[in-house]
Amino acid sequence: MSYSFDLAQTFFVDADAVKQSDAVFITSVDLYFYSKPIQGNTKTGIASPGVTISICPVDENGPMLESAISTFSSRKEYSDILVSTVGATPTSFTFDQPTPLKTNTSYAVLIQFDGSDDDFQLWYNKSGEVKLGSTTLTQTTSGKIDGFLYKITNGKVLTPERDADLKMAVKVARFSSTNETFSLVNDAHEFLTTGEFDGTFRAGEAVYQDRTPGTGTLSCNTTSANVVGSGTSFTSTFQDGDTIVITDGTALNTDVRTIVTRTSATAMTLNAPLSFTNTSASYLKTVTGFIDYTDAITNTIVLYGSTANSTVYLSTGTTLVGVDSQASANISSINLFEAQEVIPSYAVRMPAGTAAELSVSFANSTYGYSAARSTAIQNGTRYFTAPLGSSVIHSRSNEVQNPGSRSDGKSFFGDLTFTTTNEYVSPFVRQENLDLFVNRYFINGDSSDEHTVNGNASSKYISSKVVLSANQTAEDIRVFMTAHRPTNTNIEVYAKIHNSSDTDETFASKNWSKMELVNSDTTYNSTTNIRDMSEFEYKIPTFPLASTEVTSGTFVVTNGSATITGNYSTVSSDIAAGDLVKIADPSFAENYFVASVLSANTTAFVIEEAVSNASLAGDGRVVSKATNPNDAFLNNQNNNVVRYFNVAGAYYDGFEAMSIKVVLLTNDDTKIPYVDDLRAIAVSA
Amino acid sequence: MPTYKNQKVIFIAAPQKFTITVRGLLPRTIHYAYFEANKIDSGNIKPVNGKLGDDLLTDENGQMTFEYYYDSGLPASASSYAYFQELRASVAGTKKVVVTNINQSSLPTNYTDTSLSYAESSIGIEIYDASSSEFNTGFSEK
Numbered sequence: 001m002s003y004s005f006d007l008a009q010t011f012f013v014d015a016d017a018v019k020q021s022d023a024v025f026i027t028s029v030d031l032y033f034y035s036k037p038i039q040g041n042t043k044t045g046i047a048s049p050g051v052t053i054s055i056c057p058v059d060e061n062g063p064m065l066e067s068a069i070s071t072f073s074s075r076k077e078y079s080d081i082l083v084s085t086v087g088a089t090p091t092s093f094t095f096d097q098p099t100p101l102k103t104n105t106s107y108a109v110l111i112q113f114d115g116s117d118d119d120f121q122l123w124y125n126k127s128g129e130v131k132l133g134s135t136t137l138t139q140t141t142s143g144k145i146d147g148f149l150y151k152i153t154n155g156k157v158l159t160p161e162r163d164a165d166l167k168m169a170v171k172v173a174r175f176s177s178t179n180e181t182f183s184l185v186n187d188a189h190e191f192l193t194t195g196e197f198d199g200t201f202r203a204g205e206a207v208y209q210d211r212t213p214g215t216g217t218l219s220c221n222t223t224s225a226n227v228v229g230s231g232t233s234f235t236s237t238f239q240d241g242d243t244i245v246i247t248d249g250t251a252l253n254t255d256v257r258t259i260v261t262r263t264s265a266t267a268m269t270l271n272a273p274l275s276f277t278n279t280s281a282s283y284l285k286t287v288t289g290f291i292d293y294t295d296a297i298t299n300t301i302v303l304y305g306s307t308a309n310s311t312v313y314l315s316t317g318t319t320l321v322g323v324d325s326q327a328s329a330n331i332s333s334i335n336l337f338e339a340q341e342v343i344p345s346y347a348v349r350m351p352a353g354t355a356a357e358l359s360v361s362f363a364n365s366t367y368g369y370s371a372a373r374s375t376a377i378q379n380g381t382r383y384f385t386a387p388l389g390s391s392v393i394h395s396r397s398n399e400v401q402n403p404g405s406r407s408d409g410k411s412f413f414g415d416l417t418f419t420t421t422n423e424y425v426s427p428f429v430r431q432e433n434l435d436l437f438v439n440r441y442f443i444n445g446d447s448s449d450e451h452t453v454n455g456n457a458s459s460k461y462i463s464s465k466v467v468l469s470a471n472q473t474a475e476d477i478r479v480f481m482t483a484h485r486p487t488n489t490n491i492e493v494y495a496k497i498h499n500s501s502d503t504d505e506t507f508a509s510k511n512w513s514k515m516e517l518v519n520s521d522t523t524y525n526s527t528t529n530i531r532d533m534s535e536f537e538y539k540i541p542t543f544p545l546a547s548t549e550v551t552s553g554t555f556v557v558t559n560g561s562a563t564i565t566g567n568y569s570t571v572s573s574d575i576a577a578g579d580l581v582k583i584a585d586p587s588f589a590e591n592y593f594v595a596s597v598l599s600a601n602t603t604a605f606v607i608e609e610a611v612s613n614a615s616l617a618g619d620g621r622v623v624s625k626a627t628n629p630n631d632a633f634l635n636n637q638n639n640n641v642v643r644y645f646n647v648a649g650a651y652y653d654g655f656e657a658m659s660i661k662v663v664l665l666t667n668d669d670t671k672i673p674y675v676d677d678l679r680a681i682a683v684s685a
Numbered sequence: 686m687p688t689y690k691n692q693k694v695i696f697i698a699a700p701q702k703f704t705i706t707v708r709g710l711l712p713r714t715i716h717y718a719y720f721e722a723n724k725i726d727s728g729n730i731k732p733v734n735g736k737l738g739d740d741l742l743t744d745e746n747g748q749m750t751f752e753y754y755y756d757s758g759l760p761a762s763a764s765s766y767a768y769f770q771e772l773r774a775s776v777a778g779t780k781k782v783v784v785t786n787i788n789q790s791s792l793p794t795n796y797t798d799t800s801l802s803y804a805e806s807s808i809g810i811e812i813y814d815a816s817s818s819e820f821n822t823g824f825s826e827k
Contacts, residue, residue: 045712047745052708078746114709114747202754204702252736272734290702324737324754 005054005152007111007122008063009166012145015103018172018424022351025098025428029053029074029109030090030169033083037119044115048078051120053093054110055101062150062158063108072099087123087132087167098173100349100428106145109168124149127163175426179419184434186412188396190289190303190314191335199327201294206256207303208245208289210319210328213282216266220246221277229266230280238262243288243307244270248278254323256288287314287397291322301329306396313397336365336411337393339438340669346416347433353421360436362391363411367404372415393438412436445667447492451512451546451628457492459664463680465507466658473499473654474682475641476634479515479538481662482676486527488668491675493517493538494661497632497644499652507657513632513644516541533676540642543582543594543624544631550574550623557583559617565604567619575605580629580645586622591615593637596629596645608651613637658682698778698810700756704733707784710747711802715740718753719783722792729754741784747802753782755810779807 018024031053040047052075056068074093082089101107113120130136149161201207216231227246238244238259247254257270274281289303301320308314314334321328339362348356361372370391393411394402403409414436418427443459450457468474477495485491494512498505515538526532553568564583575581577599584592593616595607611617632644638653645651660680664673710716718725718741727738733750743749785796785803796803 044747046709046747047712049746050708112709116709202702203700203756204752204754252738255734275734275736275739324731 005065005068005110005112005156006116006120007166008056008065008108008150008152008158009111009168010058010063010106010108010147010150011170012106012147013101013103014145018103019422021103021422021424022353023100023102023425025100025173025424025426026055026072026095026170027098027173028092028094028171030092030171031111032087032090032123032167033081034085034087034121034123035119036078036081036083036121037117039078042115042117043119044117046115046117049114049117049120050075050077051081051091051093051114052076052112054112055099056108056110058106058108062148062160063110065110065152065156065158068110072097081120084123090169097430098428100351106147108150109166109170123167125165125167126161172424173426175420175423178421179417180426181415181417184412184414184416184436185408185410186393187304188289188306188308188399189292189337189393190301190306190308190395190397191337191393192301192303192314192320192331192395193333193335194299194301194320194329194331196299197294197296197327197329199322199325200296201291201301201322201327201329202325203291203294205291205325206288206323207291207320208254208256208284208323209287209314209331210321211284211286214285217280218246218283219279220274220281222273222275225260225270225273227268227270227274229268232283233265234259234262234268235265237285238268242285245284245286245288246274246281247284248276248281250276251326252324253278254321256323285312287312299329299332308397308400310400313400314395315397334395334397336395336398337438338365338440339391339393340441341437341439341672342391343437343439344435346429346435348416348427348429350427351425354425354427355419356427357417357419358414359417360412360414363394363404364390365392367394367402369405412438441666441669441672443664443666443672445490445665447663447665450492450494450661450663451514451631453509453511455512455663457663457665461662461664461675461678463660463678466680466682468656468658468682473656474658474684475639475654476683477515477540477642477658477660478681478683479660480679480681481536481538482533483536483673484525484530484533484676485523485536485673486671487524489664489666489671489673491536491673492663492665494663495540495632496659496661497642497655498657499644499654500656502646502650502652504646504648504650507659511628511630512661513540513628514545515539516545527671530674540632540634542634542636542640543592544580544626544628544633546627546631547582547624548627550625554619555583555621555623556619557611557617557621559611559614562598562607562610563604564607564621564623569602571605572600572602575600575623575625578629578649579605580626580631580633581605581607582624582626583616584622584624585616585618586620590636594633594635594643596649596651598649608649655682698755698757700754701810703753703755703808704750705753705782705784705806705808706748706750707743707804708746708748710743710749710784710804711786712743712745712747714743714786714802715788716743716749716784716786716802717741717788718751719785719792720753720755721780722783724788724790724792725753729756743802778810780810781805781807 054068054073057064074095082091147165149164150158216229218227218229220227240261242259245256253276255274260269260271262268287308289306292304293302316331319328319330359372361369363369399409420426446456448456479493493515495515496510496512498507498510518537518539523534552574553566556565577597579597582592582594598606598608632642634640635643641653643651643653666672731737731752732739741751783805785800787800
């Protein structure tokens with residue numbers, strides 16, 4: 001926050017005064033003004049300067065101005081600042097929301113005069129001076145911890161006035177109830193699919209549904225909030241509090257305003273003057289809102305702050321128009337948002353002796369409501385998950401037409417209950433921190449073709465290409481991750497590697513090789529605690545994971561020969577040139593080798609080089625064939641250095657460029673895996 | 686020799702609107718807003734109750750409120766990771782906003798001394814949801 005203050009007064013929050021509460025809530029601060037500038041004739045040129053106060057913590061150097069609690073400030077305009085030549089009249093700076101402070105801690109009240117006008121003067125107590133209205137000398141030590149007054153120059157430089165204190169009163173809240181329940185509902189969103197956008201909407205801009213203008217015209221200008229109609233029926237057409245769209249048809253001359261009062265059929269007062277002047281402007285009684293999100297690819301628009309009600313609501317076939325962008329889009333469908341996961345992030349603070357509980361309920365797709373679910377507040381923890389369709393947020397335009405059992409039609413309602421055992425303290429949360437994240441998962445359980453650049457998985461992460469340092473050919477990859485993997489979910493990891501000598505393929509065109517999970521495949525995390533995570537490690541497999549064993553027969557391997565002979569007569573039906581095969585001794589799991597096939601006939605196939613290991617020779621050998629012959633594998637015939645065959649059939653050992661792909665999968669609407677952190681290491685074998 | 690690379694996710698700021706109120710400025714004076722020391726284009730500024738592109742004019746009490754349409758410039762259809770990298774300047778986070786009477790394309794470093802009237806503060810630029818689904822739309826190979 002920017003800070004520029006003129007005075008600071010520290011004070012100590014004494015727990016002894018509030019029944020040993022851990023915290024108190026400041027509701028207001030009273031200051032006593034001796035004088036203020038002359039309105040319209042100030043030395044700063046500001047006609048009617050006001051005063052703003054804030055609160056900040058204190059350290060050994062005094063008030064920490066840069067830590068002023070920006071959200072807790074209070075302002076008085078000129079006319080509300082009361083002066084007294086006898087110091088008897090307080091000006092009370094009331095905070096919009098009680099300001100929570102820790103007890104047994106010092107804080108400072110920061111005071112900012114508009115323009116730093118020193119014609120603002122406050123009553124203060126200076127040690128050694130005569131007390132007002134008496135002959136007694138004053139003192140400034142009155143409590144267990146002294147406060148200090150600071151003058152602040154250039155908005156930031158503190159100069160202590162250690163023998164002086166402002167006259168002020170800091171008031172704290174005292175709660176009359178031991179429990180209180182607050183009801184929360186969803187904001188008025190519209191989830192829309194539209195036709196192609198005409199123009200580009202701007203995030204946050206006001207939009208309105210285009211409609212036939214109302215009967216008559218109106219006269220408006222830029223200086224008055226009063227508009228005068230001609231041939232209008234304001235009284236019967238609108239209600240106080242309605243929004244109205246006024247336009248003269250000229251680009252950018254369209255405003256959204258709120259009707260404060262309707263004086264007559266031809267006169268009403270708006271919340272602000274118009275941005276243009278016109279004596280025969282048109283007006284619309286229509287739905288307005290603000291752009292929350294747009295996607296011109298999927299023709300999606302999400303609005304917040306929709307003003308739809310039971311008589312005026314969005315409908316398909318109508319057009320949305322942006323007030324500032326003048327972009328437009330035709331509404332083709334009005335949708336709902338399916339909640340699959342709810343995470344309250346209420347930032348509720350619960351000092352000792354307090355507690356908070358949340359109870360929520362959602363509408364379903366047919367405008368009924370689920371049973372309320374309750375739990376103690378645990379900020380940031382997943383609250384519940386729900387199958388698709390069972391918990392939804394409807395568009396406001398559909399809510400108002402289908403209110404169901406609730407008169408307001410809201411899709412979500414929650415009760416937040418605070419309890420306390422100390423009258424000076426309560427759980428607290430600022431309204432703007434009452435966030436409830438309703439998530440929908442974009443994930444599926446299909447990892448088909450993920451070895452290519454066009455896999456079927458919906459949810460995946462692809463790292464950037466990493467090029468190793470010169471002469472640093474790596475021989476293996478290990479991937480480590482801290483992840484949450486509940487049952488019915490999975491996390492697959494793929495590596496893309498490229499050897500710089502491989503000129504047949506570019507890095508971009510290389511396929512992905514699926515990596516092997518080193519951990520037990522039965523390691524699964526809690527389905528209820530989203531923070532339950534495990535360490536997972538992945539490596540390049542010794543043979544591609546996607547493979548099939550040839551079951552038609554066995555094979556004979558001869559040391560020194562590249563020909564592998566089958567004991568049956570349809571070998572070429574199983575094996576073909578270009579295949580990647582694993583030839584193994586079924587009696588010894590580690591006795592195998594992997595090779596690429598150069599050719600095959602009905603009785604035998606030929607690999608790219610002669611067998612040079614006597615222990616592999618013999619009959620009864622079993623052959624497996626990789627589904628994707630270009631997958632990388634750790635070559636047990638070469639110290640487990642990673643090898644891959646490219647599309648031209650050439651093999652390469654080691655790599656200088658790599659990338660990692662993490663594929664998130666689930667077969668359950670209510671469970672998802674996620675990765676908290678990811679580390680990939682290219683290593684020597 | 687093992688080589689280690691730690692991948693990091695970059696959080697690109699979402700387009701968003703800020704409503705900014707400034708007090709204590711020189712009354713009845715045109716001011717200019719700067720985002721990270723670059724003057725904000727008038728096409729992205731709208732005085733409250735005014736029109737897009739109108740001057741930022743303080744009232745008689747040196748106050749004004751305006752709306753700032755922030756956009757990182759990243760098109761929703763961006764599919765090139767390299768292009769994405771070029772936009773790292775749009776990383777979300779806390780950004781400095783200055784309002785001053787100085788009218789230049791970029792904010793002079795000594796603006797606190799040379800401005801007749803200025804105010805400064807910071808705003809938090811929020812992000813796209815950096816979930817895999819967003820990356821899948823924008824930055825994966827699909």
